[in-house]
Amino acid sequence: MRISELSQRSGVPVPSIKFYLREGLLHRGELTSPNQARYDESHLNRLRLVSALTEVGGLSVAGTRDVLQAIDSDEANLNGLMDITLRAVHPITGDPEPTEAALAEVDALAERHGWYVHPGSPLREELARVLSALHSAGLVPDQEWIDGYARAADDVAHRDHYYIGNLAELDEILKTVLVGTVLGERFLAALRRMAQASEAHRRYGV
Known part of the structure; x- marks a missing residue:
């Protein structure tokens, strides 16, 4: 054509x-x-x-190129691909370093929920950065709020891996993980806002 x-x-x-x-x-x-x-x-x-x-997904040209190269690579591994995807979705450019208190909070959360955090994973620092930003903004979520989000994330992760488990080809699995992570961010955000609007209407009639 x-x-x-x-x-x-x-x-x-x-x-x-x-x-x-x-x-x-x-x-x-x-x-x-x-x-x-x-x-x-x-x-x-x-x-x-x-x-x-x-x-x-809102990725930059550079971020999209990195993700596509990861999909096409013959030496791809899942941990490396998730690292690339995280940096493409949330490029770390000038964000403040997470505080030690926030890092400790992330470690405690992972321990409470039995999560394995890969050594050197950028996910630990990414979550700690968010917590540090919340604290800097004067929003200090309590443990019940944090654990509620963690349980919801557990459920999402279970559903993601159930879906991936039905795929047979490695190329299709890698593509689904990468693209699903990028677009899943937007999907979850839209679902959350829709649910918040519905809950506000139920509680306050707005």
Whole structure:
């Protein structure tokens, strides 16, 4: 198919497709003339993935490139992929370092819930950064509030792994984990806000 058909089938404008090609997010088509190229279903599938990551998931070009390279890598491992995905979703650029108190709070939470935290995992520091920011803003959540969120996260993690467990191909598993993490952030945030609005209406009639 030509680029115009690729645009029509994917819903992505031609200028955006050309930008993705220049940035290396979409592989080149087969040249049919100096100024024309032919594209196939692999381009359509990749374009839909890039569009989901950038337009819905809100990833930067650099973050999207890192995630795509992780998906395509022959030496990928799940811990490394999750590290890349976390940094793509929440790039650590100038965020204040977490306090020792916040790190200790995260460690205590993990111990209470029996969570294994991989040595050197950026997830520990990411959660501690959030807690530090809450404290700096004058919001000090109590243990019951924190544990309530942790139990909800446990349930989400169980459902995620149940879904992944039904997949057979490693490539499909890795793609599902990465893309599901990126878009799952938006999905959970939207669900939370919808539930909050519903609860406010139930309690206060607003």
